[in-house]
Amino acid sequence: MGRHSCCYKQKLRKGLWSPEEDEKLLRHITKYGHGCWSSVPKQAGLQRCGKSCRLRWINYLRPDLKRGTFSQQEENLIIELHAVLGNRWSQIAAQLPGRTDNEIKNLWNSCIKKKLRQRGIDPNTHKPLSEVENGDEKAPTTATTNNNNNNNNSNTTNQKASGGSNELKFLKVDNSKPGGLGVPEQKSGFSIEGSLGSKINNNSISVTPTKDFFLDRPSDTMGYFPLHQLNYGSNAGLSVNNPNPSLWFNQETTRPFEMNSEFNSNSISTVLPSVSTSILPTQLGLKPPISLPSDNLQPDSFNLNGVQYWETGTSSTNSSSISSGSSSIELHNNNNSSFWFEGEPEDIKWSEYLHNPFLMAASTQNQQTPQPIYNEIKSETQFINDGSSTNWHQNQQQQQLQASDIYAKDFQRLAAALGQI
DNA sequence: AAGCACCCCAACCGCACAGAG
DNA sequence: CCTCTGTGCGGTTGGGGTGCT
Numbered sequence: 333m334g335r336h337s338c339c340y341k342q343k344l345r346k347g348l349w350s351p352e353e354d355e356k357l358l359r360h361i362t363k364y365g366h367g368c369w370s371s372v373p374k375q376a377g378l379q380r381c382g383k384s385c386r387l388r389w390i391n392y393l394r395p396d397l398k399r400g401t402f403s404q405q406e407e408n409l410i411i412e413l414h415a416v417l418g419n420r421w422s423q424i425a426a427q428l429p430g431r432t433d434n435e436i437k438n439l440w441n442s443c444i445k446k447k448l449r450q451r452g453i454d455p456n457t458h459k460p461l462s463e464v465e466n467g468d469e470k471a472p473t474t475a476t477t478n479n480n481n482n483n484n485n486s487n488t489t490n491q492k493a494s495g496g497s498n499e500l501k502f503l504k505v506d507n508s509k510p511g512g513l514g515v516p517e518q519k520s521g522f523s524i525e526g527s528l529g530s531k532i533n534n535n536s537i538s539v540t541p542t543k544d545f546f547l548d549r550p551s552d553t554m555g556y557f558p559l560h561q562l563n564y565g566s567n568a569g570l571s572v573n574n575p576n577p578s579l580w581f582n583q584e585t586t587r588p589f590e591m592n593s594e595f596n597s598n599s600i601s602t603v604l605p606s607v608s609t610s611i612l613p614t615q616l617g618l619k620p621p622i623s624l625p626s627d628n629l630q631p632d633s634f635n636l637n638g639v640q641y642w643e644t645g646t647s648s649t650n651s652s653s654i655s656s657g658s659s660s661i662e663l664h665n666n667n668n669s670s671f672w673f674e675g676e677p678e679d680i681k682w683s684e685y686l687h688n689p690f691l692m693a694a695s696t697q698n699q700q701t702p703q704p705i706y707n708e709i710k711s712e713t714q715f716i717n718d719g720s721s722t723n724w725h726q727n728q729q730q731q732q733l734q735a736s737d738i739y740a741k742d743f744q745r746l747a748a749a750l751g752q753i
Numbered sequence: 754a755a756g757c758a759c760c761c762c763a764a765c766c767g768c769a770c771a772g773a774g
Numbered sequence: 775c776c777t778c779t780g781t782g783c784g785g786t787t788g789g790g791g792t793g794c795t
Contacts, residue, residue, distance in 0.1 A: 348763070348789085370780065386781080387764065422783060437784075438762050 345379045349388055353378055357385055358393050391432045398430030402439055410436055411444060415458040 345353075360376035366389065369382035378385060391397075402410075406428055413424040421433035421440075428436065445455040454461050 346765075368780075382780080383782095384764075390782095391763070419784065433783075434763075441785095442761055 344373075344381050344384075346384070349392075353380065354388070354393060357388060361389055361393070362395075387434075391434045396430055397432065402431075406431070407439070407444060407447075410440065411448070411458075414440065414444075414455075 349357075356376045356378055357372070360372065364375070366372055366386065369386045372378070372382050372385045373380045376385070380388075409428060410424060413427055417423050419437075421437045425431050425433040425436050440455075448455040448458075449461065452461050453459070454463075
């Protein structure tokens, strides 16, 4: 699609979002869901293109976003995931709940790259810089090129044009070489039991990655390298120096999964993100520090991933605003007590109040720490079904089931890929 | 205080892909 | 099939902030 013709036909706003625009978008999506993004700006009364709205929601307004600096564990996890996945930021982000691909990408480009270089590690290959410099004189392998697509648009195109995920590249290795890794023998990474053509979710297939599959990839194979070479001192649960033999990545979704002796529908369920109402935070009672425009909305509240939203209107007495001239922010909890934050409003972006764990913690005393969950973005189906935003949690279970299908498809693809070798 | 360079990050751009018609 | 539209992703950009001289 590329350039949005809509942006030219109409005079749509570009650039930074104003608080008013954020407010409109947030209010619209929390009430109706995003549905078709292209129709969101019109419905929400925004002079933006749908793509811009989507981006704003995903990267900034989503209530489940973590704000603030990355922890060391998060950084380590990013590094390790990047070693496996390359610049697939969205998949890396999927492993860091509350973080966006954009955020991780920015962190990578601004900080982590630098840190790795300081440690003598090439951020692209995750190999020692000396080794990379020596290897530069040799003809680069295809895989290395694919995996090192930073600052090279053509590589991006190539990577996409190749049509395959890294999963397929990973598997389509040269069998002709002695010791080639393409044959999915037991030693080479996966054992397949059952018929490959059958559906993955009927218990007739068992895909069992052996630990050698990931750990023993030679460094010249499709750009991947032995994970045991890595040592970032991680505490992130993915320590490759002392790898948890039961923790593996699905190369398509990159979600770690338990390596069981068999991979059936039961085991698939174990790799699903833990999305259940049990992990969702209890009512937080944090009112968005914006004054939602009064209209005919019901004065009820709803909880969105732990963020309590009040829809104003008749409850306008409790509404507060964060206008540009304001010097204080009022937050409410469920008991209608308020928290006032003195200071320049510019110091904290209004939406950060939605996500700031500290402020969230301050809003209630006995709340649970907001737990990250996957798949929080409401899809249109969640809203279209009943037009209500109060069934947010009820939908989590449905999402989990949908996710199950997705992962089942991943394994189907994996099995298909193996079958092609 | 002014000028400059650098950094960070929000947002944009361009592409591929999927699905509908 | 082909075209069109919508979506998602990764690379890039530009503006604001910050630190240094």
